[in-house]
Amino acid sequence: MIPAPFAYVRPTTIDEALQAVADGGEDVKIMAGGQSLIPVMRLRLAAPETVVDLGRVTELRGVRDDGDAIVIGAMTTHHDVLVDPLVAQHAPLIAEATETVADRQVRARGTFGGALAHADPAGDLPAVALALDAEFVVAGPGGARRTVPAADFFVDYLTTALGEGELLVEVRIPKLAGQWGMHYEKFTRVAQAWPIVAVAAVVRRENGAIAEARIGLTNMGPTPLRASAAEAALAGAAATPDGIAAAARSAAEGTSPSSDLNAQADYRQHLAQVLTRRAVTAAAGL
Amino acid sequence: MTMVEEPATTAPAREVGQSRKRKEDARLITGKTTWTDNMVLPGMLHLAVVRSPVAHAKIANVDVSAAQQAPGVIAVFTGRDFAEEQGSIPCAWPVTPDMVNPGHPSIAVEEVNHVGEAVAVIAARSKAAAMDAVELVDVDYDQLPVVLDMEAAVAEEADLCHDHVESNESFAFVFDAGEAGTGVDTEQVFADAEVVVSRRFVQQRLIPAFMEPRAVVVQPQGDNYTMWSSTQVPHILRLMLAMVTGTPEHKLRVIAPDVGGGFGGKLQVTPEEVISLLVAKRLGKPVKWAETRSESLMSAHHGRDQIQYIDIAADREGNVKGLRCRILSDMGAYLRLVSPGIPILGAFMYVGIYKFPAYRFECRGVFTNKTPTDAYRGAGRPEATFAIERIMDELAVELDMDPLELRRKNWIGAEEFPFTTAAGLEYDSGDYEGATQQALQLLGYDELREEQRRRRESNDPVQLGIGFSTFTEMCGLAPSRVLGSLSYGAGGWEHASIRMLPTGKVEVVTGSSAHGQGHETAWSQLVADELGVPFEDVEVLHGDTSISPRGLDTYGSRSLVVGGAAVVNAAAKVVAKARKVAAHLLEASEDDLEFANGSFAVRGTPGATKSIQEIALATFAAHDFPEGVEPSIDADATFDPVNFSFPHGTHVCAMEVDTETGRVEIRKYACVDDVGTIVNPLIVEGQVHGGLAQGIAQALYEEAVYDADGNLTTGTFVDYLVPSAADLPHFETGHTVHPAPGNPIGAKGIGEAGCIASTPAVVNAALDAVRHLGVSDIRMPLTPERVWRAIHQGGDGGDRATAGTNAYGGAQTETTAGVATDASALGGDR
């Protein structure tokens, strides 16, 4: 299908981009890789007046080491995330999840920042960012910066803390100290698809026990969620199949998944438990 | 490397049987062809169709004024504008004398009966302008109750899908073997039976989902009209367009250029083809309509959608005694070209390969407010095969017998062919035991059974099951006499002609209309053997009613079996004509000539030869021609089969079921098909793979789902789940060969076999994995959720929630005109 008519701007710097957004009229949309935006425009579910394409804003691309964190530019493509050595070293969970996103063609265009800003509850990366306690660096009108913790970034279905005129610049992923293991467990019907439910697990082991676990849930509500009850149950639990299985039983507490063609809510809650057990088991290296 | 010359005396290898790479693929795969949507004609206008966002309503008003004034728009037409000339989309198969056909306007006039039905059409200078104007057409709908569920639709006091007909039933078709004289009395057999097993199976609604969306171009030239359409059936389309619109047949030319797949989905005379012709006529301008994928999923005809109530009777030893099938078949909102005939094509296949003494089939066609259904790969036969192969497994469970043993006990023995079944069909040839033995070996059956036992004993969360489908199908549609006896509106013959060009090259004109099958390659192989000319020297022409004036097109695994047979017969006539010329030129008697490898030789006179190419040139010149013989060796032939052909085979699936999540995964798949003589093994393998993919897709992935308002919520490929190669296992394939006696090639047809056979094998395998957990049925497709529910909550897995799974699933219908109600998918569950 053909989108409704729109104005198109292609800035080359963050400042120009912010200006373009400010000048774009009532209904302006930022475009990153376009992999989520263009389909909804083609189906005429969205008909923005102006599209601001960030494709040429080079300062938004790439991954850098910033001491206690790695920083991923919003416009870094899924492909570039996948092959990045810093990501592989400090946040392999992101690479593991990114590898399950769509197909090569989509990964060549779709971006890390776009996937997070889009905040699809079925998107793979929001729960990963949440489990890694990522921080979102946002630029507003005039260039002012603010940092939003992951826990506050995802507000509702397809809605983030990004305000009018703001754009996501980069995402800081804190480096982890100690013996951490990570795993992304994604459940789909076919090879290339959004998850029905997925679980991102980040686990620190100490002396045969699980010292700390951070668990992000995908598609278990309008936003990505932390499985807080399961995290609490895992803290200090024995790193054994039984210990993990017992804790995973509380993985769906506090979730409110939707019912759709893929799954009804009760089945999603069941899946969250099974997948949490599997994710934590793998992350704990068992 | 050693250089050994082939001895010159070796005859060239026969083409038939060789895995020739397909001639047509380079241009198809690289896009170096003109698809319908690529066509650009001077002054061409673009059409966009305004579609109903509601499933059932009276049209109170259509306001096109805003659209008419939109930039680039030339004209906007509603159903009223064409009410006089649009007629009804034809239904060529009245399966009973009193079948009810409510009539099917191409653009709705008074009433809409399904979401996606056309209510207006825009003609504009560009495609974008046409699409922009769609949103400006303002239609007032007075909504009516929506009929969606077939069982509710045929209950007392049901709401009506069409209020000008008396019920939601279109027809009630019965075949009773007792009455037909092909079996004993079914009711008596069931009354006397030691064991009766009854099941209700649901054949979910499917979408053909061909790769190339539909497209039409119409060019008016004076009072002549040329239509290019992405269709499987250019010849049928021309005839039907003439009848529907009153355009004289000889003033219409229909061209199916290269067509990107159909699977039955383009065996149709579509509203959009009629609309495009009417607009071109009205405006006197060339027009093009090309659909989007969402439009295609929503408005191109769907397939399957039956509820099957199956009863099987047997004795305690496992001898089957009778089969009774009662079918509800969803027609959707209207009858299209062969909608009612689809379940009836299955009527004769429910007995499968088994010797049932008694058989009764009843089918009711039911109207619902959904997209019409019609042919989809297999068309009636997958439904029949599923029912019989599933119920055989259920009977085996009831009798505590091995499912293969039960089949063996009842199937037709290799020595019993030809065999007339209780359904009255005469099966031609085969060996079910032979195919089964080979399939078991390919699968590694014994080891997998052993592993299944181990997993059961250890209570492994991942269980293993093995499922069978020992199937047959009727192909080569069809003997014209049989079609006549079933009230079908046309014959089943096929036509071919062969033109010998002066340079010795050969043009083959076929009435079959390839849309991805590889006819150009296979026909070239046939002709190369018959005429002894090089494969490369044969050009196959098709799909244009001016070039190939007679034909009945491609569907029902008929092209090679019927169309290929016509080609072979035409080639034989060419040789016969050439023989007269050769005899004259060689000054010999025709009886003394031998024709081999493309040359006539005089027996006993070495060196006295004339090649077919030399004769072609001599015929062109006609300088030295036999007295009283017309200077042409071209020939044509029309082949009308006397019987169907009956491919058969054994498909075995090994399935893993994760009992914790319900996820199923095919561990191994083996099949041995008997498709008679194989002309091109590579093409056959391709057809098997594609067919398996589609049959497995029915079992595991695909389902067209409507919400309570009648919105199609599987409206994009995000939710209408077509599997890719990554989701399918490696296929172990094999063949047995029992040539079909009914055609000169010996071929039986392979276009649908994989799709027909695989679905029950897959479902039987999944059930075999979890039957010990108390599961006896799971509804298709076997989504993880359904499998999990069946294991942990009993039942067949139940209905799915209807909401689309992400922001753009299932939402199209609400955007085209901005209509959303509380019960619709996005307003409701999300």
Ligand SMILES: Cc1cc2nc3c(=O)[nH]c(=O)nc-3n(C[C@H](O)[C@H](O)[C@H](O)COP(=O)(O)OP(=O)(O)OC[C@H]3O[C@@H](n4cnc5c(N)ncnc54)[C@H](O)[C@@H]3O)c2cc1C
């Ligand atoms: C066929 C297909 C399959 C897919 N499968 C998956 C999958 O399995 N898993 C998965 O997680 N995703 C999947 N996706 C989505 C994919 O990951 C997208 O790349 C991603 O969701 C959006 O990234 P993008 O760069 O294309 O963003 P865009 O589509 O350009 O933008 C998405 C949204 O984010 C906003 N936005 C983008 N960048 C910024 C910014 N810097 N600041 C503020 N707002 C911004 C846009 O305005 C828009 O609203 C799939 C997509 C396709 C087409």
